[in-house]
Amino acid sequence: MHSTLKNQGDASSPPQSGLWGWLNRRTGIDDLLRSALDEPIPGGARFAYIFGSGLLFIFISQVITGIFLALYYVPSADHAHTTVAYITKAVTAGSFLRSLHAYGASAMVVVLFLHLSQTFIYGSYKGRRELLWLSGCVLFALVLAMAFTGYLLPWDQRAYFATAVGTNAVSEVPWIGESIKRLMRGGTEMGTLTISRFFVAHVFFVPACIFALVASHIFLFRKAGAAGPVNEDPYQPEQKAELFYPRQVLMDLSLTALLIVGLGVLCFFVPVQLGPPANPADTQYVPRPEWYYLPIFQWLKYWHGSAAIIGVLVIPTLLVAAILALPFLDRSVERRPWKRPAAMGGYAFVVFMLLGLGLRSQYLDRHDPGVGQQLAKQNAEENEYARKPFEPELSSASLAAANVSLADPLAAKGKTIFEGQSCNACHGDGGVGTAAAPALIGIGKKLLPDQLAELFKYPTAKMNAGGMPPIDLPPDDLKALIAYVENLK
């Protein structure tokens, strides 16, 4: 390091030596840390304020575990389930990481609800915090979108049917519902294109939006400042402020520690299961969404036919509009919950409805003997599948080879001749084709046996040039070989 560097340090802080000093002169990390940690909190640190950083922690955990899961996951209807089974049953710590990611989603919804509740009950959306509230609302929707899109990816029975119901519910929206459903599914039915779409939404599109909105949410929060306790003025905080560091940091970290220990214990002792692969032909399967979607699921049951427009469109739109418009409608500086009966009443009503709908759905399942039995059966099937060891997927090439071990004895004899005459050396096993010679699969549709026999005896000039010799075989063997080649599929 050069000696003149000493004088280039930040003017406000004394010059530092060593690696940290050098790093600081290059990056200004001290100032950055200071401005991050010295955020004033009117009225002092409180446990009520810990949920935001808890959410950030879970989000980062979801990003990291998600990236690692992508090391083995393949988003296609053919392979998705096999690769998740591989992660769960074969890969070291795979079951644990997948559980962390799946339970992390639930934890995120819980902490998000607590964060939103704290903001609402404390009236922290007041006082020039409209954009902060709006960005939070959009983040809430994005987190639910992450939960919805991620749920399909394992492509087991539970995932497939829950998403089938979820996307069907969208089609209840009048006029455009059917088109939105098709857009989400990538077609009229669920299939491999659905997985691709959900995967892209889950790992590229929605996370990118979340990153951008988290950044703006934190920026807007710092711009507006911490709102402080309920008796604080939302515009001009008057109470003595305490800095974010150290007490609030420690309180925030206590939630993080609780989340780490809680999720760790849960994932270790009760790992998330993977059920049998999706079988769209299963007409018995009773689909149930993840717990946080149960209230919506139950709600939609009540609205059918001509009334659907009210339940599916009008009421949800009004509710969402009311939530979004909250800081614009509620302009008073009063933040104490007991002085805001309308707002608190509305909050209690919505929470009560969500809770009631969710419990009602559970109650109905438990008290309908048919459904209860079927759900128990589905759980048993899931447990049974989970116990089986991992079975690798048979590659399509082996299936082609298996297909030609034909029932027809003449063609079976032809297969030994095909291999004995080294036809497979150039045309590939099962006639799949190689760089040296074209595939023979499906040739039976183009050439009749007689034409094939003619070509075998007298190859065309082009075939000769490619290295195809005339075939000189006893008539019976030739017949068998033709029977085999004609049957290649």
Next chain:
Amino acid sequence: MFEHAGRSADTKPKTSSPGLPLESRRSFLGVLLGLGSVFVGGLLSVPLIRFALFPILRRTTELKESPVGALTDFSSLTDPVMRTIQIEQVDGWRKAISEKAVYVTRDTQGQLRVLTSICPHLGCTVPWNKENGKFACPCHGAIFAPDGTRIAGPSLRGMDPLETSVRDGQLLVRFQYFRQLVPDREVIG
């Protein structure tokens, strides 16, 4: 969680009073928190590292040994016999099953030996010519002795023997592909 919700804020808001003791207390706590975070972060990264290193620490690609037949089937073997074996190649979460023809024969010491039927010249299947007592490749005329040694023709080496083992009286073979057109045997994946 909302135990503070109803309480008014007359409770102790102590803004950090200036002075060196507090500063140093804060930085000591900072170091403690930093170390704690590094420790917890390290702990949390253990499953991530194990997950990512799985293919390095365990076999994820594997060519399973294929049964050729009971040893007793070959006890009175004089001429090479062709056997079709099923080879199962595991590749991560998938596997491929294919059939390959091999010859069971004896080496000069009279020990059982399994040869791949793929010609080391250009990969044709080499048939056994019973009349001449030799392997004769139909494509380019390479000739090999019953134990696979090169006799004549364009091949640069003899037929390729496969790794064998015996378990419960069964002859097992590990099928492999070898590079063609080279004098020395070279296994290719």
